Amino acid sequence: MNKNVCAKLGLAASMVFGTAAPIVNTILPIYAQEEEEAPPVGMYDTHNIENLRIDLVNNLIYNGKKQTQEIRISDGEIILTEGTHYQVKGNKAKDAGTYTMTITGINDYHGEVQQQYTIQPLVEPEKPVKKENINDYTCTLTSQLTFNGKEQTQKVSLVKGKVLLEEGIDYKLAGNVAKDVGTYTMTITGVGNFEGSRKVNYTIAEAPQEKKEEKKEEKKEEPKEESSSSMTYVLLGGALVVVGAIVGFLFSKKGKK
Secondary structure (H helix, E strand, O other): OOHHHHHHHHHHHHHHHHHHHHHHHHHHHHHHHHHHOOOOOOOOOOOEHHHOEEEEOOOEEOOOOOEEOOEEEEEOOEEOOEOOOEEEEOOEEOOOEEEEEEEEEOOOOEOEEEEEEEEEOOOOOOOOOOOEEHHHOEEEEOOOEEOOOOOEEOOEEEEEOOEEOOEOOOEEEEOOEEOOOEEEEEEEEEOOOEEOEEEEEEEEEOOOOOOOOOOOOOOOOOHHHHHHHHHHHHHHHHHHHHHHHHHHHHHHHHHHO
């Protein structure tokens, strides 16, 4: 209701009601003034695009091509149409990263909104690792165990070419600890990038017996007697030679006479 309408109503009232006309003329302009006051921009303004719900439609993942981030703008139950109710700039990108688009209201809508969106990096699925079988490796016992009254651990070496496997990373051992003399069986199982299992025998040997040194019987030494007898024979022989020489000498002198 504008001021002209109010004036006409006031004139009609003065003609009909007489003295009541001044009261009507006072109230109607106030009513008209309150009706003409518009609410502040943005308050209860459903046509301001900033007050509407904006949803990202696509879940973009890097594919090496330029992609478009589509949006959905809802005004209550009404879904706005791009090009009719709003325009979008900056909603196309190629590389992985975070970008910002600008949404601007047009025609019956106004306002402007900055909306971020993301292109996720491409994560390639891990290729399954082909596992090797530990039975393709040469197994060698690394210890020669001899009984010592304590628990002992047998270790192994698994080798193929120049590749040496590592216990705890490539394989694990079970049953490789023993104490008493005997033959035992351990189990080797592949782990990590290795598979398969194998059984290997190992032995704890008897400790070598200590050789008891036989006490040699002391022989009765008679070196002195043997040497004295020999000297006796030598002396007797020498004496006989001397006597023989003397007798021969004497006989030779008698013959000359």
